[in-house]
Amino acid sequence: MGGSSSTEQTPPSPTLVEQWRTVSWGNNQEDLQYVRRYKPENSGIKHLRVLLYGPVGAGKSTFINSVKSILQGRPAIPAAASAITATRSFTKKYQTHKIKEGRGSSATVYPVVFNDIMGLEEGTNCGVHPEDIKLAMMGHVKEGHLFNPLAPLTEKDPDYNQTPSADDKIHVLVCLLSANASEIKESVLDKMNNVREMANDLGIPHIMIITKVDEACPETEKNLRNVYKSNYLKRKMKEFSSKVGITVNCIFPVKNYSHEIHLNEDVDTLILSVLKQIIDFGDDFIEQL
Ligand SMILES: Nc1nc2c(ncn2[C@@H]2O[C@H](COP(=O)(O)OP(=O)(O)OP(=O)(O)O)[C@@H](O)[C@H]2O)c(=O)[nH]1
Ligand SMILES: [Mg+2]
Numbered sequence: 001m002g003g004s005s006s007t008e009q010t011p012p013s014p015t016l017v018e019q020w021r022t023v024s025w026g027n028n029q030e031d032l033q034y035v036r037r038y039k040p041e042n043s044g045i046k047h048l049r050v051l052l053y054g055p056v057g058a059g060k061s062t063f064i065n066s067v068k069s070i071l072q073g074r075p076a077i078p079a080a081a082s083a084i085t086a087t088r089s090f091t092k093k094y095q096t097h098k099i100k101e102g103r104g105s106s107a108t109v110y111p112v113v114f115n116d117i118m119g120l121e122e123g124t125n126c127g128v129h130p131e132d133i134k135l136a137m138m139g140h141v142k143e144g145h146l147f148n149p150l151a152p153l154t155e156k157d158p159d160y161n162q163t164p165s166a167d168d169k170i171h172v173l174v175c176l177l178s179a180n181a182s183e184i185k186e187s188v189l190d191k192m193n194n195v196r197e198m199a200n201d202l203g204i205p206h207i208m209i210i211t212k213v214d215e216a217c218p219e220t221e222k223n224l225r226n227v228y229k230s231n232y233l234k235r236k237m238k239e240f241s242s243k244v245g246i247t248v249n250c251i252f253p254v255k256n257y258s259h260e261i262h263l264n265e266d267v268d269t270l271i272l273s274v275l276k277q278i279i280d281f282g283d284d285f286i287e288q289l
Pocket of ligand 2: 061062
């Protein structure tokens with residue numbers, strides 16, 4: 001009678017024994033050089049332009065800042081970020097983020113630029129309008145445009161760029177979602193599907209970044225190298241893949257620099273690997289222009 005040990009079950013481990021995607025931890029130099037040396041092959045294009053979109057608070061602005069920190073080799077001034085609990089987008093303006101390399105008169109601008117956009121919000125008439133994301137992809141939205149959730153930009157608006165150059169157009173579209181979000185609201189998902197279809201029609205490569213892997217999984221918070229061992233994160237990537245229609249091999253988990261005062265090699269590894277993918281996809285697209 002006594003021992004109940006025969007009926008007790010060990011809880012399933014939250015982590016796999018082996019990582020399911022190969023990552024060369026502790027060896028960032030090769031990716032860093034690849035990313036640093038990149039120049040668009042197409043001579044008509046100065047910058048590879050990346051557009052980030054996703055729900056409010058997904059970490060779009062913080063991701064741009066994290067890339068900046070890695071390329072500059074020191075933490076950048078924190079991005080104007082939204083509060084963790086925000087339901088309204090902090091970013092309201094269409095803005096190109098250029099990253100300077102070096103200091104003073106010898107500084108150059110890194111040839112990959114990022115466009116930050118207002119977040120997608122629940123319900124109609126709030127957050128960025130999906131049609132505005134399409135116009136941005138086509139290069140029609142002028143720098144500094146303040147998004148109006150009630151109505152997308154029209155051709156008559158002074159912020160509408162009538163004659164976008166190849167440089168103004170988007171070359172890679174990146175969808176950001178938080179691994180810590182319980183579910184994507186139906187109305188946000190509808191807007192995301194709308195954006196995906198528009199990107200497909202335009203032939204623009206589309207990838208997904210899953211942020212906040214530290215907050216979402218205690219094993220990853222303890223050690224970022226568990227990111228591809230975490231059962232939770234693997235499930236989340238599959239769930240986001242089927243909901244948004246982006247294949248798992250185009251989905252990349254990251255932890256952004258959100259509160260750190262020093263850079264961390266493992267944080268850099270994940271961000272560099274997605275940056276490399278952005279460059280490869282974007283450059284393939286640019287070549288066809
Ligand atoms: N722990 C953790 N916090 C993060 C991460 N990424 C972003 N954050 C935090 O999440 C909050 C929202 O980040 P933002 O970069 O403002 O998100 P956003 O997508 O630009 O939001 P909107 O402009 O409002 O649409 C901020 O408090 C960030 O510090 C991450 O990977 N880990
Ligand atoms: Mg933002």
